[in-house]
Amino acid sequence: MSPPDQGQLVDVRQRRYVVTEVQKTVLPSNPLIQGIQSAQHLITLTSVEDDALGEELQVIWELEPGVHVHEKTELPEPTGFDSPERLDAFLDAVRWGASSSADIRNIQSPFRSGIDIEDYQLDPVVRGIQMPRVNLLIADDVGLGKTIEAGLVAQELILRQRVRRILIVCPSALQIQWRDQMRDKFGLDFRIVDSTLMKELRRRRGIHVNPWTHFPRLITSIDFLKRDRPIRLFREVLPAEGESIYPRRFDLLIVDEAHNVAPSGSGRYAIDSQRTAAIRLLAPHFEHKLFLTATPHNGYRESFTALLELLDTQRFARGVEPDRNQLQVVMVRRLKRELPPKWDGTPRFPERKLAAIPVDYSDIERRVHTALREYTDLRRKAAADDPTELYATEFVLKLLKKRLFSSPAAFATTLEQHQKSLQAAKRRKASRIAKPTVGILRRQVEQIEEEFADDGLYEESTEDAIANTSLLFREVTPEEQALLRKMQAWADVAVKRSDSKAKQLLNWIKQYIKPDGQWSNERVLIFTEYRATQKWLYDLLATEGLVAGDRLMTLYGGMDSQDREKVKAAFQANPELSPVRILLATDAASEGLDLQNHCSRLIHYEIPWNPNRMEQRNGRVDRHGQKASEVLVYHFVGKGYQHSAVGTRPGDLEGDLEFLMRAALKVNTIREDLGKVGPVIATQVEEAMLGRRTTLDTSRAERESEPVRRMLKFERSVREQIEKLREQLSETRRNFRLTPENIEAVVNIGLELAEQPPLIPLEIEGLRGQAYHLPAFRGSWSACTEGLAHPHTQEIRPVVFDPDQSNGRDDVVLVHLNHRLVQMCLRLLRAEVWSREGRKRLHRVTARLVPSSALEHPVVIAHGRLVILGGDQQRLHEEVITAGGMLKEGRFSRLNVGQVQMALDAVLPDPIPETVQQRLMTLWEGHKEPLLRSLEARMGDRTAGLQKALQDRCDKEVADITAILTELRQSILNELKQPEVEQLELFSNTEREQLERNLKSLEARLEQIPQEIEQEAAAIRARFRDPTPRLFPLAVTYLIPQKLI
Structure with a gap:
């Protein structure tokens, strides 16, 4: 029994379905099984029954009993006539469900999203539909909307049936944000794979359930994925060693903040992290990949090329200089300053301004700072002749200084840990416990950064590192002990009250957020690096009456995910609806979160020593969707900072703060190019804080980063490119009749056919056009209200159909093509093609008037759906x-x-008299057959034209993949001919081992390329082989000249 084709109507298990996908088994047939000598097929079916509309079923066709294929569908008999509006809605529903992998002009995904899409955000999806395998590095500036761009690509690939199984890997704090945005903005349901889900699945489905196969669209955090058990379970669903990876098990991998999975670049050579290893395992088994990062290059060639190799092994190889043309194909990088202004000349993005908050520090605060500097000098001097001890010493001293800059509470905690560790180390030395090596210490310090997303784990990792580094310390001298006691005494008192900086923060809040004792509508986001500082500030602000009534909220890593989302929703809501005015956040909240809706002021309670972290903080409010004309970023400085001489030396409190402020100014100046220069700034800040540097000088790093800057910058006219994208979007809108009025008509008619109550019109003050409340729908239609609850108030919001009505508002919801309400109406209308006699809601026949000047005689027109299937069905x-x-x-x-x-x-809008309709019914038999033959002839003509286009596309894809892999082969050969790395003797053992692994990997990759060219070319040709047209008659339209009425 031959399998059905995609798009055919079938009866399975006494229900009617349409075939949406046909997959042929890759396993050989078994002649020993009677009746199954031919290859088997996995058929994916979608129900067209009323009570199960849209439900999916998968069956093995050859094993399924009682199946029946409806070979031919006839034109509908004119037993009655639909209004032209009804037939238009029906044809629109079919038209909007059509897609083509060969069509590289029309893009539907922007119309299937509930967001305010900027024209420049169309670039990735336009590129993607032209690529056989969509591998893109979306490296736009912070805040340009990379999540939106990834969602558009995913939506378009799903629509074109090129993608079904998707995995999003992101930082832990962003999992819920990704899930909600995919659901609310794109109508795509995702499930989060974490420890909670694994427990729930085991409880419901048994202990052997695999979370990676239970749902087609999943989200997980990179730090969960890298753990032993999750990665082992993932291995279980991958091909066994030696087994072909074709066809790939998964479709689309999206990696957010992809710089986190690039090999670490902290030494002389980039080393794979656990995150790198996890993505390296997964990546080959995904057909398409999207990597999202605002900082694609960290200054290490090996790290950047490794990231590119993870993205696309056919274009790039680790350690091999990337071909500029290939990099331009996969890399989407636009900077805010490059984008043209809006139509009226106003900037697309607000201006960012840095402002100083001067602090008049007390004498006792200066003396404590001096005491820490003296302690630092003594400890460093004592460890100068032992590199391992010096590394351990400087780690603890940097930590103490950073926490002293943060708050007395953070400093007191770390100082106490340091002193306890010194005592414990003294006892452990007496028992001759082995000291940790510098390699172990380095890995521990790097692990602290990996636990950065969870404040609790971050503190635990820091405590462990302090304990281990203290093992390497020499015994404390009396002078050092005196300094420790002095600092501890100050800290014990200071934690109980405000210090000078906290007092100045209170004054600032009272001036800008609560002027004259009255809360304004202004909001401020205050960032601190440490949870201890956050708790301390919260208590201080509470004593000033700034917490009551939810005026102040906190965000930190490791808090309950639901509580986190409530805080975020409250801060993003309109100040008229939500009382919160101050948000205290730790750095764990600084990566990827959107906090810009109603906040344009940000305060760094301490200046981070890591420039990338500072820029991540700034990006929470300086991003797409910011309504203010300027974003104000505040830093604390010593009093008189503006009048101090340039080049004030670090060492005392004001000098150190001035150095940090100059670093912040430098970061703001070069924020678009932090890859190479950022680590240099971070290193120089550490050196200055340890007394080893007096000036900030990044000139050499900026010169060295120039090649990287040129590599990442491609000459192009952004204005012309954006204009072309805008034209392409308008062309799709015209071709598919994608107007708000037509979408609204589909919904109204769909509800009428489903016998559901109509939408309830609603007038909203300040809103142009009509809004609607959804009525109380019955049955499965009640799910249409999902996503309508306001994120903060939870009130059900009205809906609109025009994107211009919803732009910049959170009190209405845009009903787009992929909204559940529209999807249910579209499925209902499309299902009319397959409706059985007696259950039809539409006749699929209409009659329309035309001017007598346009037609002399009546015209009858058949509408049909043309589907062309490839060799793989x-x-x-x-x-x-x-x-x-x-x-x-x-x-x-x-x-x-x-x-x-x-x-x-x-056509004219006037109705046709019923007498004319009755006359047309009697004429049907006379022109039924010639009308169907004309439709079939049109199918033949159109197919002939499309076959050449499809063959051209096939030839181009084969030529492209051959050229890409041939270029890669030559690049690898050139790299392997290069002399050995200079100064190899300076590499650590780990770095040398990594280099050797990379070279072996290049040699293995070189051997694989010829076979891979053959495999990829064969797969492309199989997809385009023997294109087979199928015709599905849809509807009949009669056009009657006015003079005949």
């Missing part, structure tokens, strides 16, 4: 076609394509 192309002819003297005379379109363009 996947849909290559789909569109709605028309054909028809003139009814003259009782005979049918075929019209050409242009004549049919002109006749359709001339």
Whole structure:
């Protein structure tokens, strides 16, 4: 029994389905099993039954009993007539479900999202539909909307049936944000894979359930994924060693903040982290990949090329200089300053301004700072002749200084840990416990950064590192002990009250957020690096009456995810609805979160020594969607900072703060190019804080980063590119009739056919156009209200159909093509194609008036759905076609394509009298067959034209992949001919081992390329082989000249 084709109607298990996907097994047939000598097929079906509309079923066709294929569908009999509006809605529903992998002009995903899409955000999806395998490094500036761009690409690939199984890997704090945005903005349901889900799955499905296969669209955190058990479970669903990876098990991998998975670049050579290893395991088994990061290059060539190799092994190899042309193909990078202004000349993004908050520090605060500097000098001097001890010493001293700059509470905690560790180390030395090596210490310090997303784990890792480093310390001298006691005494008192900086913060809040004792609508986001500082500040602000009534909220790593989302929703809500005005956040909240809706002021309670972290903080409010004309970023400095001489030396409190402020100014100046210069700034800040440097000088790093800057910058006219994207979007809108009015008509008619109550009109003050409340729907339609609850108030919001009505508002919801309400209406209308007699809601026949000047005689037109399937039974192309002819003297005379379109363009809104409709019914038998033949002839003409286009696309994809892999082979050969790395003797053992692994990997990759060219070319040819057209008649339209009425 031969399998059905995609798009055919079948009866399975006494229910009616349409075939959406046909997959042939890759395993050989078994002649020993009777009746199964031919290859088996996995058939994916979608129900067209009323009570199970849209439900999916997968069956092995050859094993399924009682199946039946409906070989041919006829034109609908004119037993009745639909209103033109109903038939338009039906044809729109079919048209909007059509897609083509060969069509690289029309893009539907922007119309299937509930967001305010900027024209520049179309670039990734336009590129993606032209690529056989969509591998993109979306490296736009912070805040340009990389999540939106990734969602558009994913949506378009799903629509074109190129993607089904998706995995999003992101920082832990962003999992819920990704899930909600994919659901609310794109209508895509994702499930989060974490420890909670694994427990729930084991409870419901048994202990052997695999979380990576339970749902087609998943989200997980990189730090969960890298753990032993999750990665082992993932290995279970991958091909066994030696087994072919084709066809790939998964479709699309999205890695957010992808710089986190690049090999670490802290030494002389980039080393793989656990995160790198996890993505390296997964990446080959995904057909398409999107990597998102604002900082693609960390200054290490090996790290950047390794990231590129993870993205696309066919274009790039680790350690091999990337081909500039290939990099331009996969890399999407636009900077805010490059984008043209809006149509009215106003900037697209607000201006960022840095402002200083001067602090008049007390003498006792200066003396404590001096005491720490003296302690630092003594400890460093004592450890100068032992590199391992010096490394351990400087780690603890930097930590103490950073926490002293933060708050007395953070400093007191770390100082106490340090002193306890010194005592414990003294006892452990007496018992001759082995000291940790410098390699172990380095790994511990790096692990602290990996636990950065969870404040609790971050503190635990820090405590462990302090304990281990203290093992390497020499015994404390009396002078050092005196300094420790002095600092501890100050800290014990200071934690109980405000210090000078906290007092100045209170004054600032009272001036800008609560002027004259009254809360304004202004909001401020205050960042601190440490949870201890956050708790201390919270208590201080509480004593000033700034916490009551939810005026102040906190965000920190490791808090309950639901509580976190409530805080975020409250801060993002309109100040008229939400009382919160101050948000205290730790750095764990600084990566990827959107906090810009109603906040344009940000305060760094301490200046981070890591420039990338500072820029991540700034990006929470300086991003796409910021409504203010300027973003103000505040830093604390010593009093008189503006009048101090340039080049004030670090050492005392004011000098150190001035150095940090100059570093912050430098970061702001070069924020678009932190990859190479950022680590240099971080290193120089550490050196200055340890007394080893007096000036900030990044000139050499900036010169060395120039090649990287040139590599990442591609000459192009951004304005021209954006104009082309805008034209392409307008072309899709015209071709598919994608207007708010047509979408609203589909919903209204869909609800009417489903016998659901109509939408309830609503007038909203300040809103142009009509809004609607959703009524109380019955049955499965009640799910249409999901996502309508306001994130903060939880009130059900009204809906609108025009994107211009929802832009910049959170009190209405845009009903887009992928919204559940529209999808249910579209499925209901499309299912009418397969409706059985007696259950039809539509006749699929209409009659329309046209001016007598346009037509002399009546015209009958057939509408059909043309689907072209490839050799692998996947849909290559789909569109709605028309054909028809003139009814003259009782005979049918075929019209050409242009004549049919002109006749359709001339229709009038006036109704046709029922007597004319009755007359047309009696004429049906006379022109039924010639009308169907004209539609089939149109299918043949259109198919002939498309076959050449499909063959050209096939040839191009084969030529492209051959050229790409051939270029890669030559690049690897050139790299392997290079002399050995200079100064190899300075590499650590780990770095040397990594280099050796990379070289072996290059040699292995070189051997694989010829076979891979053959495999990829064969897979492409199989997809485009023997394109087979299938025609599904849809509807009939009669056009009647006015003079005949």
